[in-house]
Amino acid sequence: MPEGHSVDKSEAHGHKLWRKPRAWWLVGIPTGGFLMFLAGIIFWGGLHTAIEVTNSIWFCTSCHEMETVYEEYKETLHYQNASGVRATCPDCHVPKVWGPMMAVKIRATFNELPKKIMGTIDTPEKFEARRLELAKHVWDRMKKTDSRECRNCHSFDSMNLDEQDKSARKKHIPERALEKGETCIDCHKGIAHELPEGY
Ligand code: HEC
Ligand code: HEC
Ligand code: HEC
Ligand code: HEC
Numbered sequence: 001m002p003e004g005h006s007v008d009k010s011e012a013h014g015h016k017l018w019r020k021p022r023a024w025w026l027v028g029i030p031t032g033g034f035l036m037f038l039a040g041i042i043f044w045g046g047l048h049t050a051i052e053v054t055n056s057i058w059f060c061t062s063c064h065e066m067e068t069v070y071e072e073y074k075e076t077l078h079y080q081n082a083s084g085v086r087a088t089c090p091d092c093h094v095p096k097v098w099g100p101m102m103a104v105k106i107r108a109t110f111n112e113l114p115k116k117i118m119g120t121i122d123t124p125e126k127f128e129a130r131r132l133e134l135a136k137h138v139w140d141r142m143k144k145t146d147s148r149e150c151r152n153c154h155s156f157d158s159m160n161l162d163e164q165d166k167s168a169r170k171k172h173i174p175e176r177a178l179e180k181g182e183t184c185i186d187c188h189k190g191i192a193h194e195l196p197e198g199y
Contacts, residue, residue: 027117029062034113037105054105055090063116064089067127072193085153092149092192093138100145132196139185147184154184 037050053059061070073079078087095101121127121134142149156177161169171177171187189195 030059030116031113033059033062034109038109051101051105054108055088055094057088057090060089060093063112066122066124068124069193076192078192087153087192091152095145095149096152097148128197132198135189135196135199139189142185143183150184150188 033054037054039050064070073089078092080086094104115121119126121130156172156174159172161172164172171182177183189199
């Protein structure tokens with residue numbers, strides 16, 4: 001991503017924002033969410049509530065409304081399936097473990113919130129242009145953590161391999177994964193969203 005290019009665009013957008021009161025209102029919702037989160041940290045007792053609020057589809061899509069990620073996800077089994085168990089955005093993207101979870105919240109506050117205000121991905125075109133890079137961040141993270149968030153729900157141990165077709169059964173053997181250094185995301189990219197163009 002050429003840096004100069006993106007800076008120009010966001011500056012231009014900044015001027016446009018001033019003339020569009022509605023845009024400020026839209027930014028207000030997520031900003032409010034973050035402020036509540038920060039307030040929660042200051043008043044320790046409220047932290048639990050702040051985490052609950054910011055770990056909801058509602059909160060994530062208050063920003064990720066202009067892109068296609070939400071629409072695509074709604075077509076997948078993780079949104080709706082026969083068993084009625086739903087994986088929400090934070091289930092896959094926000095760790096349950098305390099330290100890594102706070103790291104994500106902090107990154108969101110200092111990277112995603114400012115970029116939301118600058119409008120870095122606020123049109124489908126800008127989003128598509130950045131999509132592969134964002135996907136790579138997610139893949140790298142999942143590779144490093146051995147797909148930890150997937151494993152909050154799935155495990156090789158609890159799979160009934162007899163019920164799976166042959167292609168899956170051969171791959172879901174813990175010893176094989178260990179030996180080859182494979183993790184879920186190596187084979188299951190694009191399960192919740194379309195794969196980025198050019199991948
Ligand atoms: C304040 C607005 C805002 C909120 C709220 C928000 N995001 Fe984001 N998010 C963004 C922006 C803007 C980017 C693009 C950042 C960039 O271009 O580097 C982004 C990037 C991402 C990425 C790409 C990964 C990466 O590291 O670059 C993921 C995944 C993501 N958001 C998931 C979520 C989830 C899950 C939630 C809810 C817990 C959420 N976001 C809440 C604005 C937001
Ligand atoms: C909150 C729990 C949860 C999380 C987190 C989760 N899943 Fe799932 N996953 C499910 C459920 C429930 C189903 C649907 C099961 C069914 O009804 O067959 C499913 C289905 C699947 C399927 C088969 C259907 C399809 O879409 O291809 C794959 C593959 C899969 N998950 C991989 C993953 C991977 C990889 C991750 C991590 C990036 C992950 N899951 C995270 C609960 C979860
Ligand atoms: C070496 C590649 C590989 C790895 C690693 C792998 N899978 Fe799979 N998985 C497959 C293939 C191939 C299929 C069958 C085709 C498909 O659904 O994509 C499959 C199918 C599935 C299904 C659907 C099973 C069914 O019959 O409904 C689920 C759920 C799933 N994988 C979850 C996982 C999870 C969770 C992990 C990590 C713990 C994982 N897989 C690791 C290759 C892999
Ligand atoms: C089942 C797990 C799962 C769920 C649920 C999920 N995501 Fe993702 N998300 C991923 C994975 C894996 C990637 C990495 C790219 C890929 O493989 O599609 C990703 C990538 C992204 C990206 C980077 C851009 C891109 O398209 O690659 C954003 C932004 C994002 N997700 C936001 C969300 C939001 C918002 C929600 C809820 C509406 C959500 N995700 C729900 C697994 C999930």
